[in-house]
Amino acid sequence: MKTTTVSKSRPAPAKLDLGARFKREYVAPRKPVLIDTAPACYLVVEGKGEPGGAVFQARVGALYAMAFTVKMTRKFAGKQDYAVGKLEARYFDLGGQRTPPRDKWRWQLLIRTPDFVETGELDRAVAVLRKRGKEGDSALVKLDTIAEGRCVQMLHVGPYDREGDTVEVMAAWAKSQGLRCRGPHHEIYLSDPRRVAPEKLKTILRLPVAPAK
Amino acid sequence: MHDGHHQLATLRFYKERMLVVLAHIQERLDEDLALEDLARRGGLSRYHFHRVFHGMVGEPLMAHVRRLRLERAAHRLRHTSQQVVQIALEAGYDSHEAFTRSFRQAFGVTPSEFRRGRMPLRSLAPSGIHFLERGVPRDFRAARSLSRPMQVTIESVLPTRVAFLRHVGPYAACGPTWDRLCTWMGKEGYLGPGCRIIGISYDDPEATPPDQIRYDACITVDENFKPRDGIGVQTIEGGECARVTHHGPYAELSRTYAGLFGQWLPRSGRHVRNAPCFEVYLNDPGSTAPEDLVTDIYLPLAPL
Numbered sequence: 001m002k003t004t005t006v007s008k009s010r011p012a013p014a015k016l017d018l019g020a021r022f023k024r025e026y027v028a029p030r031k032p033v034l035i036d037t038a039p040a041c042y043l044v045v046e047g048k049g050e051p052g053g054a055v056f057q058a059r060v061g062a063l064y065a066m067a068f069t070v071k072m073t074r075k076f077a078g079k080q081d082y083a084v085g086k087l088e089a090r091y092f093d094l095g096g097q098r099t100p101p102r103d104k105w106r107w108q109l110l111i112r113t114p115d116f117v118e119t120g121e122l123d124r125a126v127a128v129l130r131k132r133g134k135e136g137d138s139a140l141v142k143l144d145t146i147a148e149g150r151c152v153q154m155l156h157v158g159p160y161d162r163e164g165d166t167v168e169v170m171a172a173w174a175k176s177q178g179l180r181c182r183g184p185h186h187e188i189y190l191s192d193p194r195r196v197a198p199e200k201l202k203t204i205l206r207l208p209v210a211p212a213k
Numbered sequence: 214m215h216d217g218h219h220q221l222a223t224l225r226f227y228k229e230r231m232l233v234v235l236a237h238i239q240e241r242l243d244e245d246l247a248l249e250d251l252a253r254r255g256g257l258s259r260y261h262f263h264r265v266f267h268g269m270v271g272e273p274l275m276a277h278v279r280r281l282r283l284e285r286a287a288h289r290l291r292h293t294s295q296q297v298v299q300i301a302l303e304a305g306y307d308s309h310e311a312f313t314r315s316f317r318q319a320f321g322v323t324p325s326e327f328r329r330g331r332m333p334l335r336s337l338a339p340s341g342i343h344f345l346e347r348g349v350p351r352d353f354r355a356a357r358s359l360s361r362p363m364q365v366t367i368e369s370v371l372p373t374r375v376a377f378l379r380h381v382g383p384y385a386a387c388g389p390t391w392d393r394l395c396t397w398m399g400k401e402g403y404l405g406p407g408c409r410i411i412g413i414s415y416d417d418p419e420a421t422p423p424d425q426i427r428y429d430a431c432i433t434v435d436e437n438f439k440p441r442d443g444i445g446v447q448t449i450e451g452g453e454c455a456r457v458t459h460h461g462p463y464a465e466l467s468r469t470y471a472g473l474f475g476q477w478l479p480r481s482g483r484h485v486r487n488a489p490c491f492e493v494y495l496n497d498p499g500s501t502a503p504e505d506l507v508t509d510i511y512l513p514l515a516p517l
Contacts, residue, residue, distance in 0.1 A: 072399020
């Protein structure tokens with residue numbers, strides 16, 4: 001396996017790509033698989049409302065503004081460079097007995113971030129964005145470590161509102177393995193919904209599991 | 214139909230422009246054929262001429278000139294007793310070896326094999342234009358779209374203020390310029406929601422020495438932005454543009470340009486404006502696989 005090593009003779013450290021380093025956590029198979037995830041650091045912003053709606057979009061914008069401002073500030077200062085990860089989200093009202101209407105959903109938007117990023121850097125990023133009138137909801141973005149442990153993971157291809165079909169396949173498979181899904185429902189967006197036809201959208205679905213009782 | 218007539222008239226317009234240039238090239242194969250001069254003869258904006266040529270004739274301008282010079286060399290090998298070195302020199306090659314390599318690459322045989330043999334010259338030309346011993350071409354096959362027609366939309370674009378950094382050199386080497394621009398803009402808080410990432414390419418890599426190709430890496434800003442630390446500011450002219458979306462690696466953008474200029478433009482009923490094309494990058498190459506990259510190409514159009 002190819003790994004990125006930082007050699008002593010090199011003046012600038014190689015760019016860190018978390019998606020590549022934690023490749024096994026970002027697999028996108030057509031059939032359910034079991035993965036073990038380590039606790040991971042994310043930029044996180046929470047919200048409530050229809051996925052893809054106005055609040056959701058504003059928070060996505062704030063999350064990316066934060067991600068790029070923190071990254072570029074570090075890079076300008078000559079610190080370790082890294083690639084800004086893909087957009088991910090966790091939904092807290094799915095998989096329960098009753099699913100509330102979409103406009104009441106509670107969610108968390110995430111971008112995986114190296115654990116050397118510190119809270120103070122987020123505060124400074126909010127300050128420079130404010131100076132440019134681009135602050136938006138960036139003050140709501142926090143750093144958090146999320147531990148999901150063992151998960152069932154599978155690629156969903158198609159519109160977001162057909163994810164239920166894939167989740168069913170995953171849940172049935174989990175059951176056959178003596179596992180139950182404990183949530184929350186996590187997804188990793190591989191496609192840009194503004195640019196990709198709904199039937200071609202690719203999304204990794206991740207369901208944390210526990211042994212069935 | 215009125216519209217159809219109009220579109221045929223534009224196709225004829227562009228074909229006639231190209232024929233003037235093709236004839237000029239045939240008559241002056243020994244001269245230094247400068248892009249600016251050819252664009253002027255074709256009556257087209259210097260920003261767009263090379264792309265219209267590539268798109269309609271089916272090969273880049275300089276590749277066309279090189280091929281005709283090689284075809285002429287083949288003709289002289291067969292029909293004169295000139296020395297190979299002399300023929301090579303007149304075809305624009307200063308060494309026998311370079312000439313032989315290009316000749317074999319183009320025609321599958323070496324110059325001396327060709328001189329000794331009797332086989333006809335096998336030279337491919339999508340346009341049907343070959344070297345003529347005398348006279349000039351009167352017609353050519355304009356390239357047609359093989360697959361489905363391109364999805365092109367006409368959009369009215371507002372003047373767009375951008376912070377920019379100029380890169381001079383091959384397009385493929387513009388990475389460090391982007392790095393510098395994004396890093397500076399990012400730490401200054403300009404990479405907020407709604408900012409767009411744009412590239413302006415001024416020169417034809419086929420016709421411009423690599424160290425002179427100009428490209429501006431741009432990020433949209435509002436009127437409060439002040440140029441600083443080597444980052445400039447300019448406004449991309451507003452007006453109607455043809456927009457086409459390119460899916461895939463940046464290295465394949467030229468193929469979409471060729472389709473836009475060669476297939477769409479001549480049949481669109483529209484004319485180009487004297488302003489460079491620009492590209493809007495819709496996803497982040499840092500976290501996106503090359504085949505998933507999405508780029509909008511904007512071609513400025515003259516008012517109807």
